[in-house]
Amino acid sequence: MVDLEKLRNAAKEIVSQDDVKYLIGWRDGTFGFRISPHFMESPEEADKLIFSPLCTNNLATYLTMAEKLPIPRGEEPDRRKVAVMVKGCDSRAVVQQLVEQGTNREEVYIIGCPCEGVVDIKKIEKKFPDVLESVEARWENGQIVLKLPGGEQSFPREEVLAQKCLTCRYPNPVLADTVLWDEVEVLGVEEYEDVKELEGMDSKERWAYWQDKISNCIRCYSCRNVCPMCYCEDCVLERLNPTWMFRSVNVAENTAYQLARAFHLAGRCIECGECERVCPVDIPLMKLNRKLYKEVQEDFQFEPGLDPESKPLQASYRPDDKEDFIL
Amino acid sequence: MSEQYEPNIVAFLCNWCSYAGADLAGTSRVHYTSNLNVIRVMCSGRVNPLFAVNALQQGADGVLVSGCHPGDCHYMEGNYYARRRFALMRELLEFIGVEPERFNMSWVSASEGAKWKDVVEEVVEKARKVGPFDQFRRNKINW
Numbered sequence: 001m002v003d004l005e006k007l008r009n010a011a012k013e014i015v016s017q018d019d020v021k022y023l024i025g026w027r028d029g030t031f032g033f034r035i036s037p038h039f040m041e042s043p044e045e046a047d048k049l050i051f052s053p054l055c056t057n058n059l060a061t062y063l064t065m066a067e068k069l070p071i072p073r074g075e076e077p078d079r080r081k082v083a084v085m086v087k088g089c090d091s092r093a094v095v096q097q098l099v100e101q102g103t104n105r106e107e108v109y110i111i112g113c114p115c116e117g118v119v120d121i122k123k124i125e126k127k128f129p130d131v132l133e134s135v136e137a138r139w140e141n142g143q144i145v146l147k148l149p150g151g152e153q154s155f156p157r158e159e160v161l162a163q164k165c166l167t168c169r170y171p172n173p174v175l176a177d178t179v180l181w182d183e184v185e186v187l188g189v190e191e192y193e194d195v196k197e198l199e200g201m202d203s204k205e206r207w208a209y210w211q212d213k214i215s216n217c218i219r220c221y222s223c224r225n226v227c228p229m230c231y232c233e234d235c236v237l238e239r240l241n242p243t244w245m246f247r248s249v250n251v252a253e254n255t256a257y258q259l260a261r262a263f264h265l266a267g268r269c270i271e272c273g274e275c276e277r278v279c280p281v282d283i284p285l286m287k288l289n290r291k292l293y294k295e296v297q298e299d300f301q302f303e304p305g306l307d308p309e310s311k312p313l314q315a316s317y318r319p320d321d322k323e324d325f326i327l
Numbered sequence: 328m329s330e331q332y333e334p335n336i337v338a339f340l341c342n343w344c345s346y347a348g349a350d351l352a353g354t355s356r357v358h359y360t361s362n363l364n365v366i367r368v369m370c371s372g373r374v375n376p377l378f379a380v381n382a383l384q385q386g387a388d389g390v391l392v393s394g395c396h397p398g399d400c401h402y403m404e405g406n407y408y409a410r411r412r413f414a415l416m417r418e419l420l421e422f423i424g425v426e427p428e429r430f431n432m433s434w435v436s437a438s439e440g441a442k443w444k445d446v447v448e449e450v451v452e453k454a455r456k457v458g459p460f461d462q463f464r465r466n467k468i469n470w
Contacts, residue, residue, distance in 0.1 A: 198422065199422070203421070203424045203425070203426050204424070205424075206422065206423065206424035207423065207424025207425070207462055208424070209424070210423050210424055211424075211462075236377065244377060244381070246465065248466070250466060251463060252384060252463040252464055252465050252466060253463075253465070255423065255462070255463040256377075256380050256381070256384055256463060258423075259377075259380050259419060259420070259423065260377055260380070262419055263376060263377070263415065263416055263419055266415045266419070267415070288419070288422070288423075291418070291419070291422045292415060292418065292419060295414075295415060295418045296415070299414060300411070313411070314408070314411060314412060314415075315408075317404060317407035317408055317410070317411055318407075319397060319398070319407065321407065321410055321411055321414070322414060323397075323410055323414075325413075325414065325417055325427075325432065326410070326432050326433060326434060327431055327432065327433035327446050327449060327450070
């Protein structure tokens, strides 16, 4: 059960430790169903922290986003910890960052929040398009209760939860320094129905489907920016010499971009669904990611973001990997 | 169209096995199709799968990546990494609607001139069957 009092007390305690720089959590957004990340540097700010079905943001993204200024000569780098609140999926993102050494285990304090699933903002905003004031939400007996201006309304899970949560097999943090409340029951089963449906088509139909979706892409790069796994300092999208990707917005270049993005997440994507949430033109990006997730699971018996001691998929090999496609 | 369609294949050959194998095919006067544009790389592990996407964008109808047999890599393990990457890239391209026939990988050692000929002919035949690639060809820019 979510216990906000416990969450705030724990946050106060953690942020007042000497070796913690700041804490990243969630707070109410400025309007509607939106939630903002909350960067907390002192215990006084703890009262704004929340955890509700609206906390979709994956805060692991901010671990790698922090600006790294050059260290003046003679000074020691600031090695204090960053505390971060994580749901099950976010904790896998942190684990995967640790595997890739994108984040240092000594410099992160993980606060685990077992989660019963977050809402799909697009689904709710379609139901309630005109809600402007900030909405509160909570889980109750397997249902999602929204405190709307007209009064409370409750919805069954299937109606409002994000797709990734309905098939989520890791609602509890896989790695945490403290877990705030009891672990929740695992309800999701992954069957890859949407991926299999596409696989069943022939290649012409599949291309027609993707062409239709990908031609909408406006190359805002939101999907890359929000992704907790996309933190390369030198990204192929921005390289000019050699030019890996052209910036023109047309089907050809967009496809190359989407292929590169999906491929770079092969064996790394932990299915937090952030790319699809932020996409302004509703490209089903998670289908690409889930397809690769499925293949990685089937071909290499590997799931990313579970074991901090594992090796990255594409930086390791087994001599008996599948090679039925090789001539 | 009276003229027969000739596919344009880009081949990435590793310096130590496949390139030498192709060289052997040449020095032993083996006849095979000339639809191949060979790019020599030091190892099949050097080939980024995005090279293949870029090749398809820029005029190739098919891609062939060829390296040493597993266990024979000059750099011990480069072809193992390549195998993993290309297995995934192939699945992804297939999923997005590119015919898998366009995307080939083979192991050809320095002594397999005859096998090289067979591989090339199979790749060209497959590419000829699926026809010209037109899915995400880069638009020509006329400055």
